Amino acid sequence: xxxxxxxxxxxxxxxxxxxxxxxxxxxxxxxxxxxxxxxxxxxxxxxxxxxxxxxxxxxxxxxxxxxxxxxxxxxxxxxxxxxxxxxxxxxxxxxxxxxxxxxxxxxxxxxxxxxxxxxxxxxxxxxxxxxxxxxxxxxxxxxxxxxxxxxxxxxxxxxxxxxxxxxxxxxxxxxxxxxxxxxxxxxxxxxxxxxxxxxxxxxxxxxxxxxxxxxxxxxxxxxxxxxxxxxxxxxxxxxxxxxxxxxxxxxxxxxxxxxxxxxxxxxxxxxxxxxxxxxxxxxxxxxxxxxxxxxxxxxxxxxxxxxxxxxxxxxxxxxxxxxxxxxxxxxxxxxxxxxxxxxxxxxxxxxxxxxxxxxxxxxxxxxxxxxxxxxxxxxxxxxxxxxxxxxxxxxxxxxxxxxxxxxxxxxxxxxxxxxxxxxxxxxxxxxxxxxxxxxxxxxxxxxxxxxxxxxxxxxxxxxxxxxxxxxxxxxxxxxxxxxxxxxxxxxxxxxxxxxxxxxxxxxxxxxxxxxxxxxxxxxxxxxxxxxxxxxxxxxxxxxxxxxxxxxxxxxxxxxxxxxxxxxxxxxxxxxxxxxxxxxxxxxxxxxxxxxxxxxxxxxxxxxxxxxxxxxxxxxxxxxxxxxxxxxxxxxxxxxxxxxxxxxxxxxxx
Numbered sequence: 193x194x195x196x197x198x199x200x201x202x203x204x205x206x207x208x209x210x211x212x213x214x215x216x217x218x219x220x221x222x223x224x225x226x227x228x229x230x231x232x233x234x235x236x237x238x239x240x241x242x243x244x245x246x247x248x249x250x251x252x253x254x255x256x257x258x259x260x261x262x263x264x265x266x267x268x269x270x271x272x273x274x275x276x277x278x279x280x281x282x283x284x285x286x287x288x289x290x291x292x293x294x295x296x297x298x299x300x301x302x303x304x305x306x307x308x309x310x311x312x313x314x315x316x317x318x319x320x321x322x323x324x325x326x327x328x329x330x331x332x333x334x335x336x337x338x339x340x341x342x343x344x345x346x347x348x349x350x351x352x353x354x355x356x357x358x359x360x361x362x363x364x365x366x367x368x369x370x371x372x373x374x375x376x377x378x379x380x381x382x383x384x385x386x387x388x389x390x391x392x393x394x395x396x397x398x399x400x401x402x403x404x405x406x407x408x409x410x411x412x413x414x415x416x417x418x419x420x421x422x423x424x425x426x427x428x429x430x431x432x433x434x435x436x437x438x439x440x441x442x443x444x445x446x447x448x449x450x451x452x453x454x455x456x457x458x459x460x461x462x463x464x465x466x467x468x469x470x471x472x473x474x475x476x477x478x479x480x481x482x483x484x485x486x487x488x489x490x491x492x493x494x495x496x497x498x499x500x501x502x503x504x505x506x507x508x509x510x511x512x513x514x515x516x517x518x519x520x521x522x523x524x525x526x527x528x529x530x531x532x533x534x535x536x537x538x539x540x541x542x543x544x545x546x547x548x549x550x551x552x553x554x555x556x557x558x559x560x561x562x563x564x565x566x567x568x569x570x571x572x573x574x575x576x577x578x579x580x581x582x583x584x585x586x587x588x589x590x591x592x593x594x595x596x597x598x599x600x601x602x603x604x605x606x607x608x609x610x611x612x613x614x615x616x617x618x619x620x621x622x623x624x625x626x627x628x629x630x631x632x633x634x635x636x637x638x639x640x641x642x643x644x645x646x647x648x649x650x651x652x653x654x655x656x657x658x659x660x661x662x663x664x665x666x667x668x669x670x671x672x673x674x675x676x677x678x679x680x681x682x683x684x685x686x687x688x689x690x691x692x693x694x695x696x697x698x699x700x701x702x703x704x705x706x707x708x709x710x711x712x713x714x715x716x717x718x719x720x721x722x723x724x725x726x727x728x729x730x731x732x733x734x735x736x737x738x739x740x741x742x743x744x745x746x747x748x749x750x751x752x753x754x755x756x757x758x759x760x761x762x763x764x765x766x767x768x769x770x771x772x773x774x775x776x777x778x779x780x781x782x783x784x785x786x787x788x789x790x791x792x793x794x795x796x797x798x799x800x801x802x803x804x805x806x807x808x809x810x811x812x813x814x815x816x817x818x819x820x821x822x823x824x825x826x827x828x829x830x831x832x833x834x835x836x837x838x839x840x841x842x843x844x845x
Contacts, residue, residue, distance in 0.1 A: 206345065217288040224340075227342070228295075229277075231339035239328075250316040262305060265302075306354075437507070453509045455558045457543070461539060482539075486522060493509075522543060526539065542566055542578075543566065543577040564585060595647050623676065627661060628826055662680060678709060680711065764797045766800075771800065
């Protein structure tokens with residue numbers, strides 16, 4: 193019989209299904225724990241009596257040695273089952289299945305062994321001895337079948353092995369009495385097995401009913417727990433919500449300074465444009481992915497909460513070092529883009545952390561200080577993590593003052609432009625001028641560009657500054673020779689603002705300046721935040737005829753491998769590498785970038801050139817464009833025509 197046919201055989205399936213119902217298997221094994229020791233005890237006592245009655249008439253092998261071996265094995269099994277019942281009061285389903293299947297196999301082996309021994313004794317017994325053997329076989333097998341009632345497969349197997357053998361031995365005697373006994377025993381055996389199967393079916397139904405009741409009870413408990421969880425859980429991300437955050441924060445603060453912890457507030461940096469550009473469904477998917485990623489990152493070291501919108505909270509047990517480690521991992525995880533359908537979206541995040549009890553000893557104070565630190569991380573650091581310190585409030589107030597002054601600023605009046613030449617390093621001719629904004633506030637005085645640009649980039653104010661710089665720069669371009677290009681810096685916010693891009697296009701069109709004379713400089717950090725969107729925008733700018741330059745290359749987090757994917761015309765090497773150009777490290781980096789640019793047909797501009805030796809080193813390795821104090825410092829645009837003539841004349845000489 194092949195395997196397929198065997199599997200279709202009902203009896204085979206009946207044995208193959210042993211232990212497949214987990215709850216039934218556990219109930220069967222628990223019942224057997226109390227029954228099987230009695231089974232082996234019955235075997236030992238009954239078999240010992242038969243061995244004693246045949247001791248004088250049967251050989252020692254059959255009457256002594258074989259029974260001694262069987263009794264020893266049975267005693268070991270008694271101890272085994274007794275120990276299992278004490279150490280595994282409720283076995284797991286996997287163990288129960290193994291135990292049941294092992295019992296079926298061992299039951300058949302033990303039945304064969306005892307039946308063969310008992311039947312071998314019949315040839316040595318006479319009269320009362322044979323009667324004893326018949327009583328032993330019939331009563332013992334019936335007792336064993338009863339003990340195995342909750343595992344009918346092995347009970348039936350034992351009956352099939354012993355009873356037919358007994359009937360055959362009776363029929364061999366060719367005696368009417370033996371024949372009647374055999375028929376009677378066979379009939380009793382058939383009835384007993386039918387009753388046993390009915391009893392097992394009742395047992396199975398009881399287990400099923402108990403299972404149903406248990407499941408209903410578990411479901412009721414689960415629903416109660418679920419209702420409580422939902423009241424404290426964010427429905428979108430599955431994270432604990434603001435209510436749970438406030439409760440946990442209050443409990444931690446009330447525990448006292450013996451258990452230090454940190455409060456973190458996390459805010460996504462560019463989440464609103466995701467909703468505005470791709471829709472709220474994409475935003476929801478991103479938030480769910482972020483929640484899963486954050487939970488993987490913090491593990492059991494902290495608790496992550498969603499407070500609302502794109503704001504999250506973190507409670508971190510431990511000291512400042514533990515808080516900084518968890519915060520750094522969370523921020524690094526946000527640097528990786530999120531795959532939302534076919535979109536690859538980068539958002540980044542800012543994290544503010546307040547330590548207990550240094551930053552405050554109450555829940556409201558800690559929350560307020562963490563919020564201060566978050567503001568500083570977003571507005572000053574440009575993202576990342578900031579841990580609250582006592583002197584932080586002064587810096588925050590200054591940033592807020594700059595933002596307030598920018599809100600009241602008349603850009604056309606207060607913003608001034610300066611320009612710095614970009615020259616052909618071999619000919620010394622000025623090829624372009626980079627235009628930079630300077631601000632002298634009537635309220636705050638001179639504000640460094642790094643200060644007010646950073647504040648403006650985190651609001652809509654940056655768009656007004658960019659358009660003002662373009663308007664004034666394009667007006668100044670009329671004073672410069674036609675071969676001199678104008679280089680403008682635009683931020684990541686500008687790249688993602690269709691209105692700002694449309695306004696820039698309009699300014700260029702009305703200025704009369706050829707788009708081919710305009711460079712747009714963007715930092716690699718701005719590009720890599722959403723490389724796909726940035727690439728589309730830059731390609732649009734190039735379609736107008738504008739040249740695109742990647743500024744400060746090497747300081748952000750793009751890689752050489754994705755440089756070729758961006759629509760670029762120029763790459764500007766950051767000044768930090770030029771400062772170190774005569775050292776082995778700086779030389780290797782600059783030379784590698786130059787080789788890459790040549791392979792990609794991109795122009796390369798070295799920033800921050802201040803000495804003749806730096807220029808000479810750059811020329812030796814083939815860098816043909818440079819910018820820096822060696823050629824001129826940033827000067828007001830009104831002086832640029834004269835500066836261009838002086839620099840070109842001086843370098844030509």
